[in-house]
Amino acid sequence: MRRWWLWVAGLGVMIAAGAARGDEIYRWTDEAGRVHISNAPTVGDRATGVESESMPSAPATTAAPANADAARTPEQDAISNDASIRRNALERDLRATERRLKEIDARVADLARARTRFAGGLAMTGGVGTHAAELRSEEEKALLAEREQLQKHADEVRADAATLRDEVSARLGGTPAWWNDLR
Numbered sequence: 001m002r003r004w005w006l007w008v009a010g011l012g013v014m015i016a017a018g019a020a021r022g023d024e025i026y027r028w029t030d031e032a033g034r035v036h037i038s039n040a041p042t043v044g045d046r047a048t049g050v051e052s053e054s055m056p057s058a059p060a061t062t063a064a065p066a067n068a069d070a071a072r073t074p075e076q077d078a079i080s081n082d083a084s085i086r087r088n089a090l091e092r093d094l095r096a097t098e099r100r101l102k103e104i105d106a107r108v109a110d111l112a113r114a115r116t117r118f119a120g121g122l123a124m125t126g127g128v129g130t131h132a133a134e135l136r137s138e139e140e141k142a143l144l145a146e147r148e149q150l151q152k153h154a155d156e157v158r159a160d161a162a163t164l165r166d167e168v169s170a171r172l173g174g175t176p177a178w179w180n181d182l183r
Helices: 002-021 074-117 138-172
Strands: 026-029 033-039 047-050
Touching: 074 138
Parallel strands: none
Antiparallel strands: 026 033, 026 047
């Protein structure tokens, strides 16, 4: 048991020593305008930030934005943020609806199996079958009605998301890079 603690303590000392050595941090911007931070110099890219003794830092330059999202006005940022919040709410609603649809499908399938299990007849009934396979219970009918309403709701949510996408595209001059269509 003591050897295990000794091993853990040694590992902790090695991690602390490695963290103390890694005081050089490089920040650079790629062609697409994305900022990257690393503890190793990157060849061919514009390094800025903490200077290293082994590698002098290049002068800081700002890359031209590669997409429309990078060169937006504060008003367009507000529109994009609002649209992102609304889109995420629609996605959460759609996912919850889809989960409930799956629950209903599973329950209806269980009820259908139970309903048809004895349709062929039993020995105690003298092998006489029933027409129970054709008769749905009130619970099944209610679940199927709920399923139909939920399916309509899911279709409405998808239509609302498409309308939101069109609205955002019109106001921002294109679909933002963060946009993912709801499926």
